[in-house]
Amino acid sequence: MKIKEVIVVEGRDDTAAIKRAVNADTIETGGSAIHTRTIEKIRLAQKKRGVIIFTDPDYQGERIRKIISRQVPGCKHAFITQEDGTKKGDIGVENASDEVIIRALSEVRTEMAETAGEITADDMLENGLTSGPDSKERRIKLGEALGIGYANAKQMLQRLNAFQINRDEFEAAIKAIDKERE
Structure with a gap:
């Protein structure tokens, strides 16, 4: 290659x-x-x-x-x-x-330097990616699922938007993480 x-x-x-x-x-x-x-x-x-x-x-x-x-x-x-x-x-x-x-x-x-910010801090909170007992583990899994690596909550939000992760990609990754827990 x-x-x-x-x-x-x-x-x-x-x-x-x-x-x-x-x-x-x-x-x-x-x-x-x-x-x-x-x-x-x-x-x-x-x-x-x-x-x-x-x-x-x-x-x-x-x-x-x-x-x-x-x-x-x-x-x-x-x-x-x-x-x-x-x-x-x-x-x-x-x-x-x-x-x-x-x-x-x-x-x-x-x-991308300028981002529209499709994913918000509220999205992070609602999906257990900030200030929860397993939020770090969920961010690790999200970073793996989306191929953007691990980051703390603030950096993860910035990374999601800087790499232009759209809402569909984000929600699909969250569903996969939630399904894995079942």
């Missing part, structure tokens, strides 16, 4: 895992202290070929994703779950199987 866009990852081990699974070029951030030159490389890649941000499913990975998204608008995003990226207690893209990496790259989402 050949990927046209340049994939932004955190480090060498992530690059090795990506190249093992697909034919793609990568840019490594070298961690969350992203150098200005790295941001410039990512901007150029976005302009010429497009960029897919594919960071680890942990706090640092989400921090890197946010930094790049703010500075380089219009990037695509690939996500894996913590479960799919964990091996011997270590979480990262480098631990994901080829199949998981390929699936994540085939389900990329593009973040």
Whole structure:
């Protein structure tokens, strides 16, 4: 599988895992202290070929994703779950199987700067995604179902709208989560 866009990852081990699974070029951030030159490389890649941000499913990975998204608008995003990226207690893209990496790259989402906000905070509350005993677990399942990763309630709402998840997609995912509980 050949990927046209340049994939932004955190480090060498992530690059090795990506190249093992697909034919793609990568840019490594070298961690969350992203150098200005790295941001410039990512901007150029976005302009010429497009960029897919594919960071680890942990706090640092989400921090890197946010930094790049703010500075380089219009990037695509690939996500894996913590479960799919964990091996011997270590979480990262480098631990994901080829199949998981390929699936994540085939389900990329593009973040839009201006969003209409189809999903609201009331929708989140009504569907048990905020301030409930199992709201975190429901957000984890929602992020997995929609391929947008885990986020806290505020970030999940922002992500739902930034990735233009429509009401039908949202409701179908909620129904699947509810059906799973039965």
